[in-house]
């Protein structure tokens with residue numbers, strides 16, 4: 001399988017090269033030149049590992065069987081995920097099914113990708129004969145940082161430096177990060193907000209003096225964000241697994257269609273669903289669920305993507321995004337792999353902050369994507385009503401998707417709702433939605449949530465307050481470069 005650029009500005013590369021590059025050097029994203037067909041019905045009788053192998057096999061065809069198996073086994077095992085099936089379905093009512101994607105080490109769905117991506121990268125470097133040391137730089141508003149740290153911790157030939165806004169992440173998220181073990185991890189608080197961290201990291205990537213200094217020591221920067229093919233491809237697997245589980249639970253007939261409803265931020269998760277459809281999962285529609293930052297709802301409704309708008313902080317912070325980077329990959333496919341169109345759109349986005357599509361492309365999008373956004377009060381209400389009706393506890397991101405699915409007319413086609421975080425990761429809001437209690441202290445709210453719902457606390461957050469703090473550095477924005485040099489050189 002060759003990977004081509006969405007802007008037709010790079011020669012085709014192998015999957016190892018695409019993973020090693022991250023994004024296309026001159027802008028644009030690597031996408032597979034075609035989608036191999038993989039039998040979805042066979043997933044009914046498989047383990048997660050078996051399905052992962054079959055789905056990833058044709059996509060990463062420059063990896064040997066042994067290398068691919070090694071990646072899958074190292075990523076998904078009893079030390080990393082708390083259920084052997086890695087993901088699982090739960091019913092909330094009739095033909096609405098919840099796909100729990102948060103059984104990994106940090107309690108967010110990003111683990112599914114970030115547990116395997118470091119192995120992809122480690123082996124990609126070996127295959128490409130790269131002997132340099134890779135330094136992963138991450139700016140995080142919370143969830144990504146910890147998931148990346150857990151994935152890259154103790155990964156050979158790679159270190160990771162995470163910058164987070166000190167005071168701008170929840171106490172749980174901060175503790176999760178600063179208690180991370182491993183000899184190759186570095187976690188630094190920045191006196192500033194998330195944008196300061198992100199801009200700072202971008203500046204580090206672009207700093208030619210720093211790059212030179214690293215090069216002298218045989219080191220190189222890289223990133224772990226969701227535009228890397230190594231992060232996107234593993235997410236296709238669980239769409240096959242969900243279909244397989246619906247089959248083996250006799251919830252559907254072989255070949256009959258299903259819809260998926262995805263709480264969306266950067267458009268990575270829902271794009272993986274679209275790729276799964278291309279590869280053979282009988283998906284009819286994808287419901288794109290947004291919170292109050294409803295730029296995607298507007299785009300799919302009107303055809304105009306306009307980032308000139310206010311940014312809101314919501315209870316589902318991992319979806320608080322105005323630029324959904326992976327949308328570019330979707331637009332490439334839906335326009336019939338038209339790199340010229342994609343290029344024009346993104347030039348317009350850069351220049352004026354907006355672009356518009358219409359005609360045939362818009363029609364194709366309308367057939368496939370159902371957009372919907374949910375306001376804050378309804379998120380809390382949905383958490384409460386799902387708990388009262390089904391005795392099932394959902395987090396604030398999942399609640400956005402459940403509320404969106406509930407707005408859709410029930411025409412008999414099952415809807416699978418991607419559940420992207422454990423309720424214990426956002427316990428204060430979840431508790432408020434369920435019992436109306438407002439507890440300021442996060443650890444107290446975690447205990448109380450467990451009491452009220454009679455569910456076990458996710459291992460990612462239990463005992464966190466007793467763990468040793470290993471990273472204490474807090475710096476000013478201007479010190480980011482110096483702190484990287486201190487920790488690496």
Ligand SMILES: *Cc1c(COP(=O)(O)O)cnc(C)c1O
Nearest residue numbers: 264265266267268269318420421
């Ligand atoms: C990252 C994240 C999302 C958004 O996923 P995208 O792939 O960026 O669309 C949704 N929910 C949670 C809990 C997340 O961590």
